[in-house]
Amino acid sequence: MRYLFRLEMFKMKKSTLILLIFISIITIPNFAFGMHITEGILPPKWAIFWFVMIMPFIVIGTLKLKKNKKEVPGFMPLVGLVGAAVFVFSCFPIPVIGLNGMATAHPAGTGMSAMLLGPFVSVVIAGIALFIQALFLAHGGLTTLGVNIFSMGVLGSFSGYFAFRLAQRMGMKLFWCGFAAGVVSDLFTYMGTSIGLGLLVLEGGEAFPIAIMNSAKAMLEIFVVFMTTSQGPLCVAEGIVVGFAISYIYKVRPSILQNLKVVKVS
């Protein structure tokens, strides 16, 4: 029975399956608002701009993923584990009492994935997570996928990775290295969202230098609002989770961290 199912279903070409998905997507009625930068907020030129910006990271990330799959033992289970964790983290509304009262905010999770798998692979993981969220969870959007991948994937991953490496060079304990990666990646993710929104001010039709100034002001304002509401306390919480995660992996299976060149195990 199982054999027959595989035989019949998988005889279909990938292109046919993709076409079926596309048809079903465009024939389904659509309403609802989501999270991250929501559908429709970006004008087409900005949507294209952000897609162009993230493409090199996605391509390099995919190549690195293929390379590490062959070379590093235990890499794919770790990708599965971390990928699912990033997906769950980034659509998990955590209740936080912020300065403006009760609100929910979600962590990014890309600090952890960048620290373990490298920043490029982390961009690919964030891209897949955000794509599924945009398709099915009314969370983000397809036209805003580029800017969301840029903020959570590119900025979140690279900032988290470099924060981790810097903390290591400073001789900090592994927990605090992970903590730094979690906090910094969360901060940069929301900075990326602020940049994406702040650039919309350039659409105002003012003179270029004034538009730039207004745009920078808007970015700063949005970032401060994010941090002073709920994201401030949440990024500390994310840092603690990432710190404990890396400490646990080091305790239980240090060989993985050694193979991935995350730490040197004596």
Added chain:
Amino acid sequence: MFKYFIILIFILCLIPAHALCATEANNTIKGVEDKETIESENGKWTGIDVSIVGKYAEKYGHPPRKPYINTDQGDLLLFVFTFFGLIGGIIIGYNFRKLFVEGKDKRN
């Protein structure tokens, strides 16, 4: 793996939204007011992505539009969140066991 993923997406796309909703607008009982049972009070526990991003996007003249696939209908959103949460949990659990239980390093 890719094929399984595509088939999963296709099945989910074809699930009619109304089939998963608990109530329908026209299916009301006489004398009973059709009312939401759970209401959020004055936007309490609203996601900051919605409140802040939406607010600023409107301020700059680019309000959010409705997404291409509407899962925010009745219990459908709850279903997809639970479904993907479950799938995510299974993947995490399976790989966790593979990596840290079965593959635990022996220090001696």
